[in-house]
Amino acid sequence: MFSRSTGVKPERGGAEVAPLPPNRLIFLSELIIITDMDLKQEPVITISDVSFDYRSGDSVSRGVSSVGLTIMRGEFVVLLGRNGSGKSTLAKLLNGFLLPDRGSIEVLGINTADDDKIFELRSKVGMVFQNPDNQMVASIIEDDLAFGPENLGVPADEIRRRVDRALEIVGMTEYALRTPNKLSGGQKQRVAIAAVLAMEPEILILDESTAMLDPKGRGEVLETIRRLNREEGITVILITHYMDETTEADRIVVMDDGRILQMGVPHQIFSDRALIERAGLELPVATKAAHLLREKGLKIPAVLTDEELAEAVCRLS
Secondary structure, eight states: OOOOOOOOOOOTTTOOOOOOOTTOEEETTTTEEEOTTGGGSSEEEEEEEEEEEEEETTEEEEEEEEEEEEEETTOEEEEEOOTTSSHHHHHHHHTTSSOOSEEEEEETTEETTOGGGHHHHHHHEEEEOSOGGGGOOOSSHHHHHHHHHHHTTOOHHHHHHHHHHHHHHTTOGGGTTSOGGGSOHHHHHHHHHHHHHTTOOSEEEEESTTTTSOHHHHHHHHHHHHHHHHHHOOEEEEEOSOGGGSTTOSEEEEEETTEEEEEEOHHHHHTOHHHHHHTTOOOOHHHHHHHHHHHTTOOOOOOOSHHHHHHHHHHHO
16 A cells, blocks of 8 residues: 655765654665655546446437546545536446446546446445435434445444444434434435445545535535545545535546546636636635735735635734
8 A cells, every 4th residue: 555755765884864754654674665645646546538428319418528537545636617517427437327438447446347346346435415315225324324334244243333433433423323304404414424434435425415505514514524534534526516615625626518627726726717717617705805805906815715814814904
């Protein structure tokens, strides 16, 4: 799992070696240097020139066209684009729900077109959809979480451990024996995420998972997603229409008409107003406010979050 990095080897004659930065380890037997960044240099998804069209009789509509993308382990990637841009199609291709018409997709070393490994693929790549009610299969929450592992033949004691841990991670332990029908929208979506976590996936794909939630519910789900990425090391792919949900991503992929228009860090993407207009997107609220203040002559830097905007305004005085 660990990648090799070209570290500084001591030269003969006792030349002094520069001290190592924090968060580095050395295995002296091979002088392998491992960093936090190295862990994100391992590709977990490789999309190679992929195209897919939807067909109904003689009618053909584009899903995605000539898409190429590599996602690294532990990345938090956001797919952005207007309706029909290809985001959800790409997500379904990653999980093997759809198969490419052209090109190939490899996820955790598995070709998504390999029928013999489709169940292994779907146990490693969890998907959470817009409506959590569509993903619930049991009348008791802990039974709902146990459903997936039971179908994989996981032993009962291991299922118990997975269910308890998944509920703890999403902050829903006290609701284990309750019915989903009495939960709020945000709580239901957290249970849906927990049900996916019980499968112990390495990749989590969320397709408009906050679209039906109020601001409080959205906040609960987003905090859960961020914690899973930071603390559990799960690779996260988030599809959303809410620009404010993108600001903490490692990378944003902007799509339109089935193609990738641009990729980059949030500051890079949202500083390109021509790109945002072309893709039919909006700026995050704080970014838009900062732009309006600059038009009024105030020296406000480019910002992404409310906190950054408040700090910039305070500096004016």
